[in-house]
Amino acid sequence: MSVSVTPKAARQIRKALDQRGGGYGLRVAVKTSGCSGYAYALEFAESPSPEDLRFESEGVQLLVDAKSLPLVDGTQLDWVREGLNEGFKFNNPNATASCGCGESFAV
């Protein structure tokens, strides 16, 4: 089981860590919420916890807790620019549906 990042995502993670003055790496977690049942959560990590699994990809450290890992196994995190917006994108082979968010609404 593993997670990885693209070179672009790795650059962005390093930049974000530099801007906040350092840190161990990026924590990738899954929470039960959002439109489709689960939502990704990203946060800076100062150090690994005992229940974390550690992955190194493109020179950055990624932490995933044991509960989240089956839901994100094989995920590649990318950094994409869509129009004027940019952000992380999760290419998750486990996801059967996803929701292209914030941009969509009903009246």
Next chain:
Amino acid sequence: MSACQSQPNAGPSCSTGTMPPAVPFTLPEGATPIVISDAVVAKVSEMLTEEGDPNLKLRIFVTGGGCSGFQYGFAFDDVAKDDDLCVEVGVIKVLVDSSSLQYVVGAQIDYEESLEGSRFIIKNPNAASTCGCGSSFSV
């Protein structure tokens, strides 16, 4: 109906729905068209400097599609059309075409930067439901 329907894995935007009708729209008298935050002004002026073209305007538009039926679009445009609403805030100009305007009257336009990414967002009082996720999925 649930607040947000998920669609089969169909790429970044969930679906291409029907286009909003191209009905000319007149702003009701006294209505606040749109509210632009300071963060938008700061980001757009920074982007204009990067682009090297101070004449570019931020265009906000609504198209059919997405999980909930309509979706917002943001782009730069150097030409204002006759039926555009043009809002000038500080050094930036914001355009909304008249058929999109009816869906966003009174909306607040903001710019958010976080670890997850940077994006223009709309707080829209006309929206009955939104697909307001960081990034949501099902397995």
